[in-house]
Amino acid sequence: MSNPPESCCDFAGSYELSRLPEIKKLEQVALGCDYGGTSWTTRQQAEGILASLQLGSTNRLLDIGAGAGWPGLLLAKLSSCDVTLLDIPLNALAQAVTRAADDGMTERVDIVSGSGTALPFSNQTFDRISHSDVLCCLPEKLEFLQESRRVAIDNARMHFSVILPAEGLPQPKHEKVLETGPPFIGVNGSYSELLHAAGWQVDDCQDVTDEYGSSLQRLVDGIYKNQKELADLLGEDELIAKREHREDQIASITEGSMRREAFVAVAA
Ligand SMILES: C[S@@+](CC[C@H](N)C(=O)[O-])C[C@H]1O[C@@H](n2cnc3c(N)ncnc32)[C@H](O)[C@@H]1O
Secondary structure, three states, rough: OOOOOOOOOOOHHHHHHHHHHHHHHHHHHHOOOOOOOOOOOOOOHHHHHHHHOOOOOEEEEEOOOOOOOOOHHHHHHOOOEEEEEEOHHHHHHHHHHHHHHHHOHHHEEEEEEEEOOOOOOOOOOEEEEEEEHHHHHHHOOHHHHHHHHEEEEEEEEEEEEEEEEOOOOOOOHHHHHHOOOOOOOOOOHHHHHHHHHEEEEEEEEEHHHHHHHHHHHHHHHHHHHOHHHHHHHHHHHHHHHHHHHHHHHHHHHHHOOEEEEEEEEEEO
């Protein structure tokens, strides 16, 4: 692992929590997995990613913004492919190292600290790429997609999910979503346009907002159910703030202001 570049958000803090058993229990309830993940990709959706990437043992997968290894490690486990996991926070990548070893996959897993906007790889290195809810966590969306295209071979397949504001919202609702959603949920133009500009051709785009809302609701229900142990862990005020933040996100989804989409693109 090399030295990490600067990150503007406290993802390291999120990964300090996501490795704890009490938080993994919530992850299991909300998403059906226990990798210490911080995206909204469920176990079931990870199996869908495997299919839409047409992932097999001969592929070389890059999971960008892979955090503690979700979903890249599961994709590599199910397909027997080689995987490179890239993210910024070292504590997340350390969790991925441990999980890869626990799953007996160390030989097929490379773990790299770096930025998706300046990937430390040669041109045309990978034939499969994935990223889960990463583009809504950074401002340089076009640069990120251009970098993913640079390291992809022609006809490579890429799957990603992203959380975004609904189109055509009145200004106050748009501003509310910017406050409530992930740190860089706002996007200039559409993801289809950005993909095209970066040299990717859209193969599929699914609206996965309902599943996102259901996962959030299971998380909130899990917080209520395990209130005592979570308050002991986080403190009462912090727990209430976290729960209310998730309830605000559910409200934004329910009123149609916030969406989650899953794209499949092919390197043109
Ligand atoms: C919502 S989390 C998803 C993490 C992981 N894929 C998962 O599903 O648990 C978004 C991730 O994007 C990473 N990230 C943010 N900016 C990045 C950048 N410029 N380059 C690479 N990763 C970045 C964060 O560190 C964080 O781990």
